[in-house]
Amino acid sequence: MNGQLFISLLNPGIGLLFAVAFFLLWLNRRERYVAYAAGAYTATALAFLIQDVGPVLPMELQRLPANFLFLITGVLFAAAIIKRYALPVPWRTMAATVAISIAVFLWFLLASPSIAARILSISIGAGIIAIMVVVALWPIEKRHLIDRVLFWVAAISALNLIVRPAVLLSLHGGFDDYVGFQQSLYWTTVQFSQAMVSIAAAISLMVAVAVDQIAELRREVDADNLSGLLNRRGFETQAATALRRCLEERRSVALIIADLDRFKSVNDNHGHAVGDAIIAAFGAHVRLIGPAEMVAGRIGGEEFALLLPGAGIEAARQLAEAVRTGLAAACAGRIPASLCPTASFGIAIGAPGTGLPALMHEADQALYEAKRTGRNRVRAFAPKPVRSANGG
Structure with a gap:
C-alpha cells in the first residue's frame, strides 16, 4: 500500500469506525440523535471512498454523489446535535441549502467547468448547515462543559468549511484538473482538517451520549416511580x-x-x-x-x-x-x-x-x-x- 492510498483510506476508515461505534450506541440507547450520528459517519465514509478510491466516470460524474454525501454528512450531524437538545431540526432549510449547493455544483461541473467554484459551492453549503447548529445552540443554557464543546465544534467546523477554501483557493489560484487537485496542498489540508474535525466531533458527541446516559441513570436512581416526583x-x-x-x-x-x-x-x-x-x-x-x-x-x-x-x-x-x-x-x-x-x-x-x-x-x-x-x-x-x- 503506497502512501497516497493510505491517506485516501484514512477518512473512510475513521468514518466507518465511528459509524459502527454510534450504531452500537444506538442499539443500547435507541435515541434518534445517536442514529443520525451513525448515518453522518456512514455518509462521510462513502463520500471519501467515492471521491478518492472509486472508479472515474465520464465527465467526472462520480463527484456528484461524493459531494452530495458530504452535504448529507453535514445535515445528519447537524440534526444529531440539534436533536440531542430536543430542539426542532430545520430540515427544510437544510434541504434547500443542499439543493442550491448541488445545483451550483452541477452548473460548474457540466455547463461552466470550474473545480474552484465546485469546491466553494459544497464547502459554503456545508458551512451554512454548520452555522444552523450554532444558531440553534446559541440561546440555550449550556449546563455542562460538553455543551460548550459541542457548540464550539460546530462553530469551528463552520469556520473551517467557509474560510479555509476561500483562503487557500485565493492563494493557489484554482486547479486545471483533478490530478492537480488531489495532489495539491488544498486537498491535503482538507483530508487532514476533516479527519481532525471528524474525530473531535465524534468524541464530543460520544461524551455527550455518556453524559446523557449518566443523567438518565441518576434520574432513575433519584425518582419515585409511584408519585412521579423525586425520592x-x-x-x-x-x-x-x-x-x-x-x-x-x-x-x-x-x-x-x-x-x-x-x-x-x-x-x-x-x-x-x-x-x-x-x-x-x-x-x-x-x-x-x-x-x-x-x-x-x-x-x-x-x-x-x-x-x-x-x-x-x-x-x-x-x-x-x-x-x-x-x-x-x-x-x-x-x-x-x-x-x-x-x-x-x-x-x-x-x-x-x-x-x-x-x-x-x-x-x-x-x-x-x-x-x-x-x-x-x-x-x-x-x-x-x-x-x-x-x-x-
Whole structure:
C-alpha cells in the first residue's frame, strides 16, 4: 500500500469506525440523535471512498454523489446535535441549502467547468448547515462543559468549511484538473482538517451520549416511580443545591412539606391500591400546577416536600392552598367516589445560613401545627418569641 492510498483510506476508515461505534450506541440507547450520528459517519465514509478510491466516470460524474454525501454528512450531524437538545431540526432549510449547493455544483461541473467554484459551492453549503447548529445552540443554557464543546465544534467546523477554501483557493489560484487537485496542498489540508474535525466531533458527541446516559441513570436512581416526583435521596440532593444557590444569590426560597391525612386508615379500609392511587394523583397534581423551578419529592410513605426557589411566604401559601383544594379533583376517577382525601401543609422560609435539614425541621413543625389544629389546612412556621433574661 503506497502512501497516497493510505491517506485516501484514512477518512473512510475513521468514518466507518465511528459509524459502527454510534450504531452500537444506538442499539443500547435507541435515541434518534445517536442514529443520525451513525448515518453522518456512514455518509462521510462513502463520500471519501467515492471521491478518492472509486472508479472515474465520464465527465467526472462520480463527484456528484461524493459531494452530495458530504452535504448529507453535514445535515445528519447537524440534526444529531440539534436533536440531542430536543430542539426542532430545520430540515427544510437544510434541504434547500443542499439543493442550491448541488445545483451550483452541477452548473460548474457540466455547463461552466470550474473545480474552484465546485469546491466553494459544497464547502459554503456545508458551512451554512454548520452555522444552523450554532444558531440553534446559541440561546440555550449550556449546563455542562460538553455543551460548550459541542457548540464550539460546530462553530469551528463552520469556520473551517467557509474560510479555509476561500483562503487557500485565493492563494493557489484554482486547479486545471483533478490530478492537480488531489495532489495539491488544498486537498491535503482538507483530508487532514476533516479527519481532525471528524474525530473531535465524534468524541464530543460520544461524551455527550455518556453524559446523557449518566443523567438518565441518576434520574432513575433519584425518582419515585409511584408519585412521579423525586425520592427522598433525589430531593435532598437537588433541594440542597437549589437552596444554596438561592441563598448565595440572595433570592427568597420557601419549603412546603405536605402529609396526606389519615393515610393509614385509607390503606386499612380501602386497600393499598387506593392509597397508591392517591399518592400518584398527588404527584401528578403537584407537577401540573407547580412552578418550573420547583424541586418536588416524596420523602416518606405519604409525605411530600416542595422547595420553591424565588418564592416568599405568600407564593408558597398560594401553591399549598392550590394543591390542598385541588387534591380531591385530582383523585377523581382513581378512587371510590365516597372517599375525599385531604392533606396538611407546613411552610418554612429560608434565611441566610439556613441549611436544608434546619429548613425541613421548621416546615415539619408547621406541618405538626396544621395536624394539631384539625388537618386539611396550611400553616407557616413561626419562631417562638425569645424571652428576655429577666423574664419580661
